[in-house]
Amino acid sequence: xxxxxxxxxxxxxxxxxxxxxxxxxxxxxxxxxxxxxxxxxxxxxxxxxxxxxxxxxxxxxxxxxxxxxxxxxxxxxxxxxxxxxxxxxxxxxxxxxxxxxxxxxxxxxxxxxxxxxxxxxxxxxxxxxxxxxxxxxxxxxxxxxxxxxxxxxxxxxxxxxxxxxxxxxxxxxxxxxxxxxxxxxxxxxxxxxxxxxxxxxxxxxxxxxxxxxxxxxxxxxxxxxxxxxxxxxxxxxxxxxxxxxxxxxxxxxxxxxxxxxxxxxxxxxxxxxxxxxxxxxxxxxxxxxxxxxxxxxxxxxxx
Amino acid sequence: xxxxxxxxxxxxxxxxxxxxxxxxxxxxxxxxxxxxxxxxxxxxxxxxxxxxxxxxxxxxxxxxxxxxxxxxxxxxxxxxxxxxxxxxxxxxxxxxxxxxxxxxxxxxxxxxxxxxxxxxxxxxxxxxxxxxxxxxxxxxxxxxxxxxxxxxxxxxxxxxxxxxxxxxxxxxxxxxxxxxxxxxxxxxxxxxxxxxxxxxxxxxxxxxxxxxxxxxxxxxxxxxxxxxxxxxxxxxxxxxxxxxxxxxxxxxxxxxxxxxxxxxxxxxxxxxxxxxxxxxxxxxxxxxxxxxxxxxxxxxxxxxxxxxxxxxxxxxxxxxxxxxxxxxxxxxxxxxxxxxxxxxxxxxxxxxxxxxxxxxxxxxxxxxxxxxxxxxxxxxxxxxxxxxxxxxxxxxxxxxxxxxxxxxxxxxxxxxxxxxxxxxxxxxxxxxxxxxxxxxxxxxxxxxxxxxxxxxxxxxxxxxxxxxxxxxxxxxxxxxxxxxxxxxxxxxxxxxxxxxxxxxxxxxxxxxxxxxxxxxxxxxxxxxxxxxxxxxxxxxxxxxxxx
Numbered sequence: 001x002x003x004x005x006x007x008x009x010x011x012x013x014x015x016x017x018x019x020x021x022x023x024x025x026x027x028x029x030x031x032x033x034x035x036x037x038x039x040x041x042x043x044x045x046x047x048x049x050x051x052x053x054x055x056x057x058x059x060x061x062x063x064x065x066x067x068x069x070x071x072x073x074x075x076x077x078x079x080x081x082x083x084x085x086x087x088x089x090x091x092x093x094x095x096x097x098x099x100x101x102x103x104x105x106x107x108x109x110x111x112x113x114x115x116x117x118x119x120x121x122x123x124x125x126x127x128x129x130x131x132x133x134x135x136x137x138x139x140x141x142x143x144x145x146x147x148x149x150x151x152x153x154x155x156x157x158x159x160x161x162x163x164x165x166x167x168x169x170x171x172x173x174x175x176x177x178x179x180x181x182x183x184x185x186x187x188x189x190x191x192x193x194x195x196x197x198x199x200x201x202x203x204x205x206x207x208x209x210x211x212x213x214x215x216x217x218x219x220x221x222x223x224x225x226x227x228x229x230x231x232x233x234x235x236x237x238x239x240x241x242x243x244x245x246x247x248x249x250x251x252x253x254x255x256x257x258x259x260x261x262x263x264x265x266x267x268x269x270x271x272x273x274x275x276x277x278x279x280x281x282x283x284x285x286x287x288x289x290x291x292x293x294x295x296x297x298x299x300x301x302x303x
Numbered sequence: 304x305x306x307x308x309x310x311x312x313x314x315x316x317x318x319x320x321x322x323x324x325x326x327x328x329x330x331x332x333x334x335x336x337x338x339x340x341x342x343x344x345x346x347x348x349x350x351x352x353x354x355x356x357x358x359x360x361x362x363x364x365x366x367x368x369x370x371x372x373x374x375x376x377x378x379x380x381x382x383x384x385x386x387x388x389x390x391x392x393x394x395x396x397x398x399x400x401x402x403x404x405x406x407x408x409x410x411x412x413x414x415x416x417x418x419x420x421x422x423x424x425x426x427x428x429x430x431x432x433x434x435x436x437x438x439x440x441x442x443x444x445x446x447x448x449x450x451x452x453x454x455x456x457x458x459x460x461x462x463x464x465x466x467x468x469x470x471x472x473x474x475x476x477x478x479x480x481x482x483x484x485x486x487x488x489x490x491x492x493x494x495x496x497x498x499x500x501x502x503x504x505x506x507x508x509x510x511x512x513x514x515x516x517x518x519x520x521x522x523x524x525x526x527x528x529x530x531x532x533x534x535x536x537x538x539x540x541x542x543x544x545x546x547x548x549x550x551x552x553x554x555x556x557x558x559x560x561x562x563x564x565x566x567x568x569x570x571x572x573x574x575x576x577x578x579x580x581x582x583x584x585x586x587x588x589x590x591x592x593x594x595x596x597x598x599x600x601x602x603x604x605x606x607x608x609x610x611x612x613x614x615x616x617x618x619x620x621x622x623x624x625x626x627x628x629x630x631x632x633x634x635x636x637x638x639x640x641x642x643x644x645x646x647x648x649x650x651x652x653x654x655x656x657x658x659x660x661x662x663x664x665x666x667x668x669x670x671x672x673x674x675x676x677x678x679x680x681x682x683x684x685x686x687x688x689x690x691x692x693x694x695x696x697x698x699x700x701x702x703x704x705x706x707x708x709x710x711x712x713x714x715x716x717x718x719x720x721x722x723x724x725x726x727x728x729x730x731x732x733x734x735x736x737x738x739x740x741x742x743x744x745x746x747x748x749x750x751x752x753x754x755x756x757x758x759x760x761x762x763x764x765x766x767x768x769x770x771x772x773x774x775x776x777x778x779x780x781x782x783x784x785x786x787x788x789x790x791x792x793x794x795x796x797x798x799x800x801x802x803x804x805x806x807x808x809x810x811x812x813x814x815x816x817x818x819x820x821x822x823x824x825x826x827x828x829x830x831x832x833x834x835x836x837x838x839x840x841x842x843x844x845x846x847x848x849x850x
Contacts, residue, residue, distance in 0.1 A: 094503065
């Protein structure tokens with residue numbers, strides 16, 4: 001299908017979903033460019049799955065709009081030609097074999113690259129001759145992954161796709177995603193496994209209680225506001241003090257005689273507090289993604 | 304700060320230990336079956352009450368009641384309904400006339416529910432949540448059996464109570480109630496036992512229902528001649544008949560279902576710890592040769608998913624209808640001989656001026672009920688695909704919702720039409736074998752007349768799926784049963800015409816004198832089409848919903 005080369009892979013404008021009184025997604029404005037591996041982060045119930053189901057038009061938005069490769073998502077026949085999807089909770093027909101499921105879903109998607117499908121079966125080490133009923137959760141996940149990838153869609157919507165995969169298969173999955181991105185496919189990866197996002201994503205969005213908190217590249221995110229201080233204190237006189245109530249401190253990990261503190265914004269209040277302690281050593285560094293992530297939610301929890 | 308306050312787990316989880324675990328499992332099992340139990344209790348009570356009231360209305364005096372006794376001379380009638388006992392009393396009549404159908408309904412319900420709660424919960428993996436608690440598999444199964452026992456007790460009470468409330472003798476009511484409740488418990492225990500041996504749920508249901516069907520066939524054979532009546536001793540449905548409630552009151556026969564129930568339940572409990580959780584004693588093969596038949600499109604796949612069940616429905620209904628066909632000759636003889644029975648049939652809406660032709664109309668109305676119920680099941684199966692999340696796989700691959708539901712609707716109607724065709728053929732063969740005085744068209748016409756009703760219930764089921772998906776099966780099936788009961792018994796109970804006219808069954812053909820009107824055909828078909836279209840629109844506009 002011809003697509004304007006300037007078109008974003010995914011775009012949403014004020015996308016909102018309410019379930020009764022609950023606001024599951026609140027005015028999401030998001031643009032994912034083609035060829036990106038985009039991480040979509042948030043704790044359980046933040047609205048990640050709701051967003052993906054809105055993009056698939058399995059849910060109807062309460063307000064706002066969304067496009068996939070420039071096609072409004074309500075035009076499902078056209079929009080879905082560009083999409084591959086793996087659900088967080090894979091549900092397949094227990095009485096069918098993996099081969100039958102792939103055959104059925106391939107017929108519905110069309111344009112299956114049979115050689116690529118067979119390659120994926122081999123790389124993910126899946127015996128597709130078995131009935132779905134007898135497959136483990138991880139193996140069902142593999143069937144869903146292959147079904148989503150085998151027609152080489154422009155955009156892959158992956159909702160926590162590695163839940164159930166062993167570390168070896170997770171590494172293989174990450175390699176497959178990198179190759180897909182190298183071919184120009186866009187990957188929208190919802191996850192709360194921060195290492196995975198850190199390993200393969202170029203840009204991430206952070207969602208909290210249905211609201212977009214941040215969208216940035218990983219590098220920018222690390223530089224953003226949060227700094228990690230590793231402090232060793234002389235505590236011969238007593239226990240390690242707590243810095244939890246110091247303004248700006250969003251996470252505190254005490255260890256024996258030392259403490260790791262994530263600070264958002266100016267470190268001035270922390271430095272003032274440290275001035276009153278007997279500091280043996282002080283080191284600051286950029287946070288890893290987990291510390292950034294905790295930074296966002298830590299602030300929320302303090303409110 | 305990311306610190307978690309400890310949740311008060313003790314408030315939401317039962318304490319460790321077998322007794323609280325057993326109580327919690329019992330409460331869970333009861334919760335999973337209570338709605339179905341309430342419905343079956345209500346149906347049992349209503350059915351028995353209506354039978355008593357119909358008897359009093361149709362057979363008001365001793366002379367008319369005396370003639371009913373002659374019914375036992377008809378072999379074919381007694382093969383289906385059993386050997387009549389004291390049918391000149393309201394209790395004896397109700398137990399004989401309605402008991403056979405009620406025991407089939409109760410038996411099937413208990414079997415299906417027991418399989419759902421055991422094999423179904425294990426297939427879905429939910430049972431593991433319970434078994435991971437400090438509770439043995441035996442205790443969990445015993446708790447489930449106890450919940451089914453409560454349901455069976457309720458069935459007994461609701462089948463016996465109407466007789467007492469309507470002033471019939473207490474002894475027969477208690478015996479009949481105990482018998483039906485015990486039969487319900489036997490079917491539940493048998494279903495639980497089958498679930499230990501066979502997997503997956505689909506296969507366990509087939510085996511369980513097959514055993515029940517076998518038991519019913521044994522009963523039919525047993526009733527075909529006095530010299531074969533000993534067969535009643537070996538079939539669960541026969542034990543209920545051996546009780547002879549309201550005539551000889553053979554209390555001793557209550558031991559048969561009691562012993563069988565204990566044997567089946569004991570065997571199930573003994574076997575449950577000899578197998579793995581989630582698996583049966585006979586493991587089904589984890590693989591089969593992949594076949595790509597009917598995997599080319601969503602529509603064809605929908606047909607593949609439902610074809611096995613359609614075959615089951617078709618075989619069962621075809622067999623029943625074939626027997627109905629065979630009964631034609633016996634019925635004609637009886638109607639010609641017995642004025643009271645003729646009046647009873649007339650009061651229930653059958654034209655007996657040409658009994659064979661009238662009987663065909665009666666059979667068609669009776670079959671319209673399973674046809675309508677089939678649609679509730681068929682569209683309900685589509686809802687199951689949605690609830691389980693499997694429908695997502697289709698709808699994220701460019702399958703447009705309105706088209707999917709429109710095709711599903713068309714296939715549901717087509718499947719019901721296939722049922723109409725196969726049953727019509729079976730009825731025709733049955734009538735031919737006994738040389739019934741009927742032309743082919745006289746057999747076919749009333750059966751074809753059920754198609755507008757099938758269209759109507761297709762629409763009702765699809766509209767329910769669109770508007771209130773969780774009620775997709777319950778609403779059409781309940782409306783069909785209510786409609787059938789209003790039509791069947793409303794006339795006998797002299798209900799106003801306006802009430803009777805509300806039932807779509809009331810507008811079906813009553814040959815030879817009362818064919819289906821064009822208005823009824825057009826009205827039912829157009830309401831069916833409109834509600835189906837409304838259902839499709841509602842489905843397109845709503846979100847997909849899980850279980």
